[in-house]
Amino acid sequence: MAVYTAVSAEALGDFLRGFDHGELVSLKGIAEGVENSNYLVDTTTGRFILTLYEKRVSADDLPFFMSVLDHLASDGNPVPRALPDRTGTLIHELCGRPACLIEFLSGVSVSHPTAAQARAAGAAMGAMHESLAGVALERPNTLGPEGWQALLARCGHDLDAIEPGLFARVTQAADDVVAGWPHDLPRAVIHADLFPDNVLMLGDRVSGLIDFYFACTDIRAYDLAIMHTAWAFDARGEAYDAAVGTALIAGYADRHRLSDAERAALPILAQGACLRFLATRAWDWLNTPADALVTRKDPLAYWRRFEAYRQGLFA
Numbered sequence: 158m159a160v161y162t163a164v165s166a167e168a169l170g171d172f173l174r175g176f177d178h179g180e181l182v183s184l185k186g187i188a189e190g191v192e193n194s195n196y197l198v199d200t201t202t203g204r205f206i207l208t209l210y211e212k213r214v215s216a217d218d219l220p221f222f223m224s225v226l227d228h229l230a231s232d233g234n235p236v237p238r239a240l241p242d243r244t245g246t247l248i249h250e251l252c253g254r255p256a257c258l259i260e261f262l263s264g265v266s267v268s269h270p271t272a273a274q275a276r277a278a279g280a281a282m283g284a285m286h287e288s289l290a291g292v293a294l295e296r297p298n299t300l301g302p303e304g305w306q307a308l309l310a311r312c313g314h315d316l317d318a319i320e321p322g323l324f325a326r327v328t329q330a331a332d333d334v335v336a337g338w339p340h341d342l343p344r345a346v347i348h349a350d351l352f353p354d355n356v357l358m359l360g361d362r363v364s365g366l367i368d369f370y371f372a373c374t375d376i377r378a379y380d381l382a383i384m385h386t387a388w389a390f391d392a393r394g395e396a397y398d399a400a401v402g403t404a405l406i407a408g409y410a411d412r413h414r415l416s417d418a419e420r421a422a423l424p425i426l427a428q429g430a431c432l433r434f435l436a437t438r439a440w441d442w443l444n445t446p447a448d449a450l451v452t453r454k455d456p457l458a459y460w461r462r463f464e465a466y467r468q469g470l471f472a
């Protein structure tokens with residue numbers, strides 16, 4: 158469960174008085190997610206999401222995320238906009254945290270995607286990339302190769318408490334991936350975390366793309382590689398579902414050109430994605446207080462995926 162900051166009904170009631178969205182009817186903490194505090198808010202006029210930004214999201218980056226969402230929504234992508242209060246302000250402070258009131262989107266995230274759902278999700282990413290092509294918004298990826306190498310180094314030999322010998326293995330793996338990392342592929346604004354839990358679906362249709370709080374400027378095909386690592390394996394990172402992986406890439410290519418060079422780079426990009434998620438999961442695994450209301454994610458599930466890509470999954 159991810160609710161790091163408790164919001165009282167009184168505090169939210171006061172907050173909502175600044176908006177034209179009715180009065181508070183109910184407030185519930187949302188169990189899913191690991192990064193921010195999210196609440197489902199019902200008012201006399203509708204349903205909303207209240208997000209308080211925690212952990213890795215810097216308040217300075219919120220205008221970038223809101224501009225990306227606004228651009229995508231204007232272009233017909235199913236993304237939620239932050240809602241302005243009566244003064245036009247989007248980003249607020251509530252209970253000591255930066256906070257936004259956000260459009261609620263219908264749909265559920267699937268735990269075991271089918272090939273048809275993966276195809277639709279891949280197409281939704283392709284459409285998103287089409288919309289973002291040439292958009293003049295920039296945010297460096299703080300969790301790019303340098304970022305995950307630094308985070309793995311900060312974890313240090315504590316990684317060996319997760320699995321004996323892990324520190325040496327991931328350090329070598331990171332050196333190998335960085336040595337082969339491509340530098341000449343097209344770059345653009347990417348989502349960078351489009352896991353199944355960040356795609357809302359109604360049947361086989363995508364009804365929402367959410368959680369843009371890792372969005373940044375990076376290699377565009379890296380976004381697809383991240384998605385592949387997250388969609389095409391079981392939760393333990395043991396079983397690869399080729400039908401899902403193939404459908405995801407085919408759906409993407411239906412909506413956005415995937416060049417031969419980008420396709421050829423997918424194996425190394427996917428290995429980098431595995432190390433990036435292994436690094437943040439390992440850090441959280443080692444540093445989340447025992448009483449935190451959040452379910453930690455298994456770092457080794459990303460080490461197993463890494464091994465699968467290194468052994469030639471795409472070959």
Ligand SMILES: Nc1ncnc2c1ncn2[C@@H]1O[C@H](COP(=O)(O)OP(=O)(O)O)[C@@H](O)[C@H]1O
Pocket residue numbers: 159187189190191192193194195206237259260261262263266354355365367368370
């Ligand atoms: N705009 C939205 N519409 C509907 N549900 C949402 C929306 N934003 C978030 N949620 C719900 O809240 C959960 C956590 O949101 P998410 O942005 O993934 O959190 P975190 O940033 O902590 O990972 C999602 O899994 C989804 O159930």
Ligand SMILES: N[C@@H](CCOP(=O)(O)O)C(=O)O
Pocket residue numbers: 189190191192350352354355368434437438454
């Ligand atoms: N997707 C990442 C963690 C980030 O959590 P999210 O709920 O914001 O997607 C992972 O699985 O490690």
